Amino acid sequence: MKPEALIEFKQGADGLEIVGSGAWTAANAGRLDALVEAAPRREERHVKFDMARVREFDTYGAWLLERLLRSCGKDLVSPQGLPDRFRALFDKVHETNRRGVSPGIRRNWLLGGVEKIGRSTEGAAEDAVRYVAAIGAFATALGEILLNPRRLRFTSLVYQLDRVGLRSVPIIVLITLLIGAIIAQQGIFHFRRFGAGDYVVDLIGILVLREIGVLIVSIMVAGRSGSSYTAELGSMKMREEIDALRTMGRNPIEVLVLPRVAALVLALPLLTFIGSMAALYGGALVAWFYGGMDPGIFASRLSEAVSISDFEVGMIKSPFMALVIGIVACVEGLKVKGSAESLGAQTTTSVVKSIFSVIVMDGLFAMFFSAIGM
Amino acid sequence: MLDLNTSLAIRLNDLVVGFGDKIVIDHLALDVVAGEIFGLVGASGGGKSVLLRAILGLVPKRQGRIEIFGVDRDSANPHDLQELERRWGVLYQQGALFSSLSVFQNIEFPMREYLDLSPRTMREVATAKLEMVGLAPEDGDKLPATLSGGMTKRVALARALALDPQIVFLDEPTSGLDPIAAGEFDALIRTLHQTLKITVFMITHDLESLRTVCDRIAALADGKIAAIGSMGAMFESEHPWVRSYFRGDRGRSLLRRAAS
Numbered sequence: 001m002k003p004e005a006l007i008e009f010k011q012g013a014d015g016l017e018i019v020g021s022g023a024w025t026a027a028n029a030g031r032l033d034a035l036v037e038a039a040p041r042r043e044e045r046h047v048k049f050d051m052a053r054v055r056e057f058d059t060y061g062a063w064l065l066e067r068l069l070r071s072c073g074k075d076l077v078s079p080q081g082l083p084d085r086f087r088a089l090f091d092k093v094h095e096t097n098r099r100g101v102s103p104g105i106r107r108n109w110l111l112g113g114v115e116k117i118g119r120s121t122e123g124a125a126e127d128a129v130r131y132v133a134a135i136g137a138f139a140t141a142l143g144e145i146l147l148n149p150r151r152l153r154f155t156s157l158v159y160q161l162d163r164v165g166l167r168s169v170p171i172i173v174l175i176t177l178l179i180g181a182i183i184a185q186q187g188i189f190h191f192r193r194f195g196a197g198d199y200v201v202d203l204i205g206i207l208v209l210r211e212i213g214v215l216i217v218s219i220m221v222a223g224r225s226g227s228s229y230t231a232e233l234g235s236m237k238m239r240e241e242i243d244a245l246r247t248m249g250r251n252p253i254e255v256l257v258l259p260r261v262a263a264l265v266l267a268l269p270l271l272t273f274i275g276s277m278a279a280l281y282g283g284a285l286v287a288w289f290y291g292g293m294d295p296g297i298f299a300s301r302l303s304e305a306v307s308i309s310d311f312e313v314g315m316i317k318s319p320f321m322a323l324v325i326g327i328v329a330c331v332e333g334l335k336v337k338g339s340a341e342s343l344g345a346q347t348t349t350s351v352v353k354s355i356f357s358v359i360v361m362d363g364l365f366a367m368f369f370s371a372i373g374m
Numbered sequence: 375m376l377d378l379n380t381s382l383a384i385r386l387n388d389l390v391v392g393f394g395d396k397i398v399i400d401h402l403a404l405d406v407v408a409g410e411i412f413g414l415v416g417a418s419g420g421g422k423s424v425l426l427r428a429i430l431g432l433v434p435k436r437q438g439r440i441e442i443f444g445v446d447r448d449s450a451n452p453h454d455l456q457e458l459e460r461r462w463g464v465l466y467q468q469g470a471l472f473s474s475l476s477v478f479q480n481i482e483f484p485m486r487e488y489l490d491l492s493p494r495t496m497r498e499v500a501t502a503k504l505e506m507v508g509l510a511p512e513d514g515d516k517l518p519a520t521l522s523g524g525m526t527k528r529v530a531l532a533r534a535l536a537l538d539p540q541i542v543f544l545d546e547p548t549s550g551l552d553p554i555a556a557g558e559f560d561a562l563i564r565t566l567h568q569t570l571k572i573t574v575f576m577i578t579h580d581l582e583s584l585r586t587v588c589d590r591i592a593a594l595a596d597g598k599i600a601a602i603g604s605m606g607a608m609f610e611s612e613h614p615w616v617r618s619y620f621r622g623d624r625g626r627s628l629l630r631r632a633a634s
Contacts, residue, residue, distance in 0.1 A: 026460075026538050030490035058538035059506075059570070060489075063499050088569045096505040097498055338519020341474035 007035045021053035024061025036064045047072045052081035062093035134331045141254040156259040164225040165267030173278045180279030184286035204283035205306040213276030214314045218321040222354040226329035230350035233333025234343045261326030268322035309374045317365050328354040383408040383573040389438035391428045398424045400597030411574040413584050416594030422577045463534030463542040469526040471518040477529050478514040484536040503532040524555040544576035560587045
């Protein structure tokens with residue numbers, strides 16, 4: 001089927017005649033747009049319009065007609081023959097786009113790059129201030145709770161403990177068990193070549209208790225619980241719930257942040273312990289089935305290989321990891337602005353930042369412990 | 375087939391919608407005439423929004439028939455459904471603007487999806503729409519989070535009108551606006567109705583909008599249409615809920631003002 005003609009340009013002796021017909025609607029807007037653009041420019045000559053045969057007309061048709069009129073320099077002339085039922089719409093559209101859309105400011109790409117660096121530096125500085133302020137506010141709230149323990153939101157604390165502690169046990173046990181098993185398998189496989197297969201127990205024991213247990217658990221908690229803290233606080237911020245709390249004279253740090261961070265600080269050592277045990281268990285299973293080491297021998301070698309200080313090193317680190325994860329998650333959550341996009345961006349930032357901080361902290365702790373000889 | 379020349383824009387027959395044990399819409403029948411401004415009132419939580427969402431196909435119905443411009447969602451082919459979805463615009467109660475897009479991008483979104491237009495034309499038509507709903511072109515680059523309640527509603531209306539729909543559904547268009555802004559919004563709906571020749575289906579609680587804007591009103595009570603007709607018919611209805619709604623203190627004072 002041949003599409004109907006929408007517009008015709010008739011070159012007459014006394015000037016240009018523009019004849020419109022058919023449906024000047026959204027469905028034909030693309031075609032009409034091209035036709036209007038292709039219109040001969042005849043500003044100086046006489047232009048006549050005949051719109052009587054336009055059957056349908058909507059805002060798109062009205063705007064393209066208006067654009068055609070303006071391009072012909074006939075701004076003040078109305079299109080002859082436009083059926084009356086379309087007149088009101090045309091008059092309405094005729095009034096629009098008068099001021100012209102201001103073009104966006106064009107930026108030099110070099111200056112733009114410098115500007116970006118400047119802005120992110122500024123952002124980093126603001127962030128540093130924000131984090132110091134958050135730690136301060138958290139410490140103040142904690143101090144007030146310690147002076148007046150009845151202000152502690154016990155229900156909220158228990159609820160958060162359940163969420164971030166108890167409910168993450170299955171996944172943490174599963175992952176750490178697998179990691180322990182993988183380390184044991186690799187250890188046995190490589191140590192065997194120089195007949196030192198039994199030393200895999202030392203490897204697993206020290207590695208898991210000192211480093212892997214706490215690291216894996218912290219990273220998982222940052223991904224699992226830190227992200228949900230950020231998303232929760234962020235959407236509360238978006239819906240003005242935080243402001244509502246504040247106007248009721250309640251400090252959001254005390255009501256929302258403190259129970260969450262406290263729950264993490266309590267839960268993470270427990271999870272670290274459970275995770276470390278699961279990793280050792282996974283290692284023992286692999287040593288038994290793959291390395292042929294009896295579980296009894298594994299246990300007795302383990303008790304020789306590791307000292308209590310290895311265990312302590314892992315456990316001492318865990319509440320600090322929890323503190324970092326909790327504070328990063330809450331600060332990023334409170335930074336959320338109005339849009340859904342910013343909620344997503346802050347949640348990502350929260351997870352990336354907390355995992356990064358956990359690993360940096362772990363490095364600092366390693367230096368500290370070797371300096372004090374633990 | 376989508377029939378735009380039909381005299382009935384919406385035709386509901388024996389419609390039943392429920393959740394679990396609860397029947398929200400109970401064997402409801404309703405016709406909306408093409409080209410009219412139709413107002414739906416009802417108690418909060420009485421199923422107005424559910425009815426709207428059922429018409430839009432957002433909640434499943436249990437029974438009955440929903441026809442919009444002669445298209446029944448159950449038996450329509452995908453092409454007709456697409457065509458239908460292009461011919462309606464919806465103004466949600468909270469605006470439901472895409473928060474990560476600017477005002478212009480929000481209005482241009484349906485155009486980008488359905489029409490093949492140059493960016494320049496899209497921007498110009500979007501500007502025209504923005505000015506038609508009473509905003510300035512400068513507002514186009516703002517993000518939804520920075521808009522006031524009244525502006526959000528106007529932008530949402532501009533987006534609902536982006537494709538020049540045949541019918542727009544408005545869910546409490548004036549709720550949350552001050553009386554002046556609400557009055558202006560009512561006037562805007564009237565003007566756009568006249569210039570664009572659209573059918574308007576609006577849910578509202580605002581007695582003033584019902585009186586000034588709507589051609590016909592239906593009162594929804596207990597999942598059924600309790601009364602339907604002009605404002606006068608509402609005042610005459612003997613249904614207990616309709617009586618307390620229209621002849622309560624606020625309704626009476628409105629009537630007095632209308633009379634004087």
